[in-house]
Amino acid sequence: MRKTRIPAHLRKRVRASSPLRCAYCHSPEALLGVRLEVDHIIPAGAGGATEFANLCLICSRCNSHKYQRTHARDPRTGRRVRLFHPRRQKWNTHFAWSEDGTHLIGLTPCGNATVAALNMNDVLIVQLRQMWMEDGRHPLQTGE
Ligand SMILES: [Zn+2]
Helix, strand or coil, X not given: CCCCCCCHHHHXXXXXXXXXXXXXXXXEHHHHCCCCEEEECCCHHHCCCCCHHHEEEECHHHHHHXXXXXXXXXXXXXXXXXXXXXXXCCHHHHEEECCCCCCXXXXXXXXXXXXXXXXXXXXXXXXXXXXXXXXXXXXXXXXX
């Protein structure tokens, strides 16, 4: 499916309103070394509008797993639930960091399903978070 074009003024607004970290896994752009992408939270192909309320910054790793998905299974219950919506839901309600700061923990069915669907605890990102922790750069505290 072809990606819907996002106008430059909307891209700018989304970047300007963000602490420049992935809206899902909270990886900071500055530490990833790769620009975050502006993404439709509800994909255009699933009826999502190209408007600020449906756009967020996402890392390419999360985006490659999210793609056109809107729902996923909570691995704990097997139930199909909506993926986390960064504009409508609070991150802290659905996710927490493990005590050592390397793993994301789902706090709700939505959080569990999103962690699993976006493969947010892949071994490579976990290794990177470990390095960020050792360097005192993770997790970012922004009170969100
Ligand atoms: Zn991410």
